[in-house]
Amino acid sequence: xxxxxxxxxxxxxxxxxxxxxxxxxxxxxxxxxxxxxxxxxxxxxxxxxxxxxxxxxxxxxxxxxxxxxxxxxxxxxxxxxxxxxxxxxxxxxxxxxxxxxxxxxxxxxxxxxxxxxxxxxxxxxxxxxxxxxxxxxxxxxxxxxxxxxxxxxxxxxxxxxxxxxxxxxxxxxxxxxxxxxxxxxxxxxxxxxxxxxxxxxxxxxxxxxxxxxxxxxxxxxxxxxxxxxxxxxxxxxxxxxxxxxxxxxxxxxxxxxxxxxxxxxxxxxxxxxxxxxxxxxxxxxxxxxxxxxxxxxxxxxxxxxxxxxxxxxxxxxxxxxxxxxxxxxxxxxxxxxxxxxxxxxxxxxxxxxxxxxxxxxxxxxxxxxxxxxxxxxxxxxxxxxxxxxxxxxxxxxxxxxxxxxxxxxxxxxxxxxxxxxxxxxxxxxxxxxxxxxxxxxxxxxxxxxxxxxxxxxxxxxxxxxxxxxxxxxxxxxxxxxxxxxxxxxxxxxxxxxxxxxxxxxxxxxxxxxxxxxxxxxxxxxxxxxxxxxxxxxxxxxxxxxxxxxxxxxxxxxxxxxxxxxxxxxxxxxxxxxxxxxxxxxxxxxxxxxxxxxxxxxxxxxxxxxxxxxxxxxxxxxxxxxxxxxxxxxxxxxxxxxxxxxxxxxxxxxxxxxxxxxxxxxxxxxxxxxxxxxxxxxxxxxxxxxxxxxxxxxxxxxxxxxxxxxxxxxxxxxxxxxxxxxxxxxxxxxxxxxxxxxxxxxxxxxxxxxxxxxxxxxxxxxxxxxxxxxxxxxxxxxxxxxxxxxxxxxxxxxxxxxxxxxx
Amino acid sequence: xxxxxxxxxxxxxxxxxxxxxxxxxxxxxxxxxxxxxxxxxxxxxxxxxxxxxxxxxxxxxxxxxxxxxxxxxxxxxxxxxxxxxxxxxxxxxxxxxxxxxxxxxxxxxxxxxxxxxxxxxxxxxxxxxxxxxxxxxxxxxxxxxxxxxxxxxxxxx
Numbered sequence: 001x002x003x004x005x006x007x008x009x010x011x012x013x014x015x016x017x018x019x020x021x022x023x024x025x026x027x028x029x030x031x032x033x034x035x036x037x038x039x040x041x042x043x044x045x046x047x048x049x050x051x052x053x054x055x056x057x058x059x060x061x062x063x064x065x066x067x068x069x070x071x072x073x074x075x076x077x078x079x080x081x082x083x084x085x086x087x088x089x090x091x092x093x094x095x096x097x098x099x100x101x102x103x104x105x106x107x108x109x110x111x112x113x114x115x116x117x118x119x120x121x122x123x124x125x126x127x128x129x130x131x132x133x134x135x136x137x138x139x140x141x142x143x144x145x146x147x148x149x150x151x152x153x154x155x156x157x158x159x160x161x162x163x164x165x166x167x168x169x170x171x172x173x174x175x176x177x178x179x180x181x182x183x184x185x186x187x188x189x190x191x192x193x194x195x196x197x198x199x200x201x202x203x204x205x206x207x208x209x210x211x212x213x214x215x216x217x218x219x220x221x222x223x224x225x226x227x228x229x230x231x232x233x234x235x236x237x238x239x240x241x242x243x244x245x246x247x248x249x250x251x252x253x254x255x256x257x258x259x260x261x262x263x264x265x266x267x268x269x270x271x272x273x274x275x276x277x278x279x280x281x282x283x284x285x286x287x288x289x290x291x292x293x294x295x296x297x298x299x300x301x302x303x304x305x306x307x308x309x310x311x312x313x314x315x316x317x318x319x320x321x322x323x324x325x326x327x328x329x330x331x332x333x334x335x336x337x338x339x340x341x342x343x344x345x346x347x348x349x350x351x352x353x354x355x356x357x358x359x360x361x362x363x364x365x366x367x368x369x370x371x372x373x374x375x376x377x378x379x380x381x382x383x384x385x386x387x388x389x390x391x392x393x394x395x396x397x398x399x400x401x402x403x404x405x406x407x408x409x410x411x412x413x414x415x416x417x418x419x420x421x422x423x424x425x426x427x428x429x430x431x432x433x434x435x436x437x438x439x440x441x442x443x444x445x446x447x448x449x450x451x452x453x454x455x456x457x458x459x460x461x462x463x464x465x466x467x468x469x470x471x472x473x474x475x476x477x478x479x480x481x482x483x484x485x486x487x488x489x490x491x492x493x494x495x496x497x498x499x500x501x502x503x504x505x506x507x508x509x510x511x512x513x514x515x516x517x518x519x520x521x522x523x524x525x526x527x528x529x530x531x532x533x534x535x536x537x538x539x540x541x542x543x544x545x546x547x548x549x550x551x552x553x554x555x556x557x558x559x560x561x562x563x564x565x566x567x568x569x570x571x572x573x574x575x576x577x578x579x580x581x582x583x584x585x586x587x588x589x590x591x592x593x594x595x596x597x598x599x600x601x602x603x604x605x606x607x608x609x610x611x612x613x614x615x616x617x618x619x620x621x622x623x624x625x626x627x628x629x630x631x632x633x634x635x636x637x638x639x640x641x642x643x644x645x646x647x648x649x650x651x652x653x654x655x656x657x658x659x660x661x662x663x664x665x666x667x668x669x670x671x672x673x674x675x676x677x678x679x680x681x682x683x684x685x686x687x688x689x690x691x692x693x694x695x696x697x698x699x700x701x702x703x704x705x706x707x708x709x710x711x712x713x714x715x716x717x718x719x720x721x722x723x724x725x726x727x728x729x730x731x732x733x734x735x736x737x738x739x740x741x742x743x744x745x746x747x748x749x750x751x752x753x754x755x756x757x758x759x760x761x762x763x764x765x766x767x768x769x770x771x772x773x774x775x776x777x778x779x780x781x782x783x784x785x786x787x788x789x790x791x792x793x794x795x796x797x798x799x800x801x802x803x804x805x806x
Numbered sequence: 807x808x809x810x811x812x813x814x815x816x817x818x819x820x821x822x823x824x825x826x827x828x829x830x831x832x833x834x835x836x837x838x839x840x841x842x843x844x845x846x847x848x849x850x851x852x853x854x855x856x857x858x859x860x861x862x863x864x865x866x867x868x869x870x871x872x873x874x875x876x877x878x879x880x881x882x883x884x885x886x887x888x889x890x891x892x893x894x895x896x897x898x899x900x901x902x903x904x905x906x907x908x909x910x911x912x913x914x915x916x917x918x919x920x921x922x923x924x925x926x927x928x929x930x931x932x933x934x935x936x937x938x939x940x941x942x943x944x945x946x947x948x949x950x951x952x953x954x955x956x957x958x959x960x961x962x963x
Binding site for chain 2 (some may be wrong): 053057112303715717718721723727
């Protein structure tokens, strides 16, 4: 070897493979305004559709008169439920086994429900058309409070379900009841509570909020009558599922439907489901023979498409006097709104809420969830979390703090005492999950050391004394959260969406010159897949990540995948990418063996090519192998170098983390200051530390928003009072605290590269850390549990009720 | 929301009562009222343009008088639909007391409810706007009457 030969480090660095802080390649276009979003799609002759929406939360529709609207210049058509009935599309199936009105059929069940769809030559004409549609309503009493939904005299919301005592998930007890879901051993759990030294019981609410991505939901549908083909450009987190659903409900052959998800400006769960806008735009395109665009405005997005949370969790923990937990009992009242449109794997009506035992070794547990209808928008999506996992983490992390308070124990000490131990993995939880790997004690102790936990508690004790002496008006809170997530849905043995198993896929095609393209069944909404997927391939097959193009979102070219949500991309699609790459490497090894005239077993992989064992100068690089694969493959071998992998994961992955928030709250104004926020994440193997940091920053910012004020609030008449960004808290750089990040690495034993997924961990772990900090700040004044969100006004009300406002 | 208030009017109770039943007077005094037409002795149709926060909308609705106890009290209620802006309804219990022969005390208790987009966007503004509108109506009314007493040619304006 001469001096010009690159060193191993240089060859490694040139690949920019796994573990490298590779800059995001997609940002080249995003930061220059060159992204191509759905609203950038402009087709010749394209029309615009917009909705007439109900001002009432619950009303009978007496009549809809579209005559005047059709006379508005530019208005070409007005769709109503009656129009849609002619093509059998007035109702559509939901992902949760319910049905949902596409356009109001006979009555409306939530404010801003879609009533009619006006199609016009431009958006302004459509808006004028909307104003001219005359709808006569007969208002009915609105059901807003889920706790009264199953009263005997509660109004009947879903007349279409009259007499149906069996729903998609078992028996219904009441006309507003959707399902009851139970897990765990009730008798053993009840027995544990009877024997317990100490028990706590608290109703912990996780309020309704909304994913509110920067780009709202939208689509362009174009039906070609001659070819009988429907093309849909849309903001879809799961384009293939959308294509299959359209094929099933619109009865168009699946190969004649082209679904294209271009660049997406944030999803956070909002863009998983199918919405009336998609159906109406498609029908309008079929009716008019022209492309039809539908773009939600901000109010429509916040009030009509896919809320999140709204779980009311009665939480009980049994424990011994010295703080060992002996049982967990949780009952959830789940407010699903007017239709059960939760985006969960089909067999899981409450998602993976049975991860609620968290990071703790509960010997027994029992969980029951009742889903109910109210006059609110449908949804129940996983807003930057795996399905209902953030609700579960909030429930158990608040519960543990409440127990610590009752025991007079430090909340960190209580957690350390009850963690599942490293040697217990794989660990079978009392509610049925097999945790793949973890080392909770190490992560917790690293966090406590880095933040000087003991020092913080001393500072707090001093501050509390100073408060009592009247020397300060601020109370200090320390919020701990130690969460275990369950992500990567999921194994076909227990996960499907409408019968479609939740695998994912990758197809890699290398070109003769040693560059290539990889198409993946996932769909980035900002996660940086174009960067990280190429890094996995670079490490696996030794082609620099800059030479691999990543393509997602076009159902004609991408292999079938279930898309991106629930932190499933790295656990599932990431595994498919590694497996496809390994198939390529296996073929490359055969080629190298032939060319180097040795047996395959005599070769070893060396960063970017194969080397003959014991003869380091006999080497063939991947770039050369690509050329050979096409132009002079070994006799009998097919030319080309490409591979496809469909990956059905054997288990979920279980990322975890230790978070801590330090907060001061002024009791006279309720104003809080986040003094410090530390987040340690263990997501297994780390593909790109810079992107992980970015994901954690984003997730923590959303957690901060949710815990400290972001809410979809309904008044007692069923009006949404937080329907715009004036009232719906969206933190900017001004409000957002500084984030400190840290990590440990406990690889997943069953994942090809040991990665677990990270995008949603900070939202799951962040919310309880903030809420625990607020609760911890006030606890010495006598509070046990303060409901979220903790905005200034509510903090001030708490202080006022405690009698400490000066 | 509920609001109440009072207005002292320099006019005899009979004149105040007549004005309270006169669509032309009501039209002149209801803030933003573009039309008010009698359809029966106790019913009128109205069009009112209102601005609450970012929303300006025309409301078409019905106004009805009930519980008439001349010249002492009645209930005036209205319901208006503002298309995509939403809807509003409300009623006012109005009572008159003769303080002096030429001075009448008008007291009112108003309850109002709004729904739709105005309720969503204007939630923080609705209470104050409704209070302002109610006060404005009754002060317009007082002013109008005082003027017509002083300048009778305006009576049918």
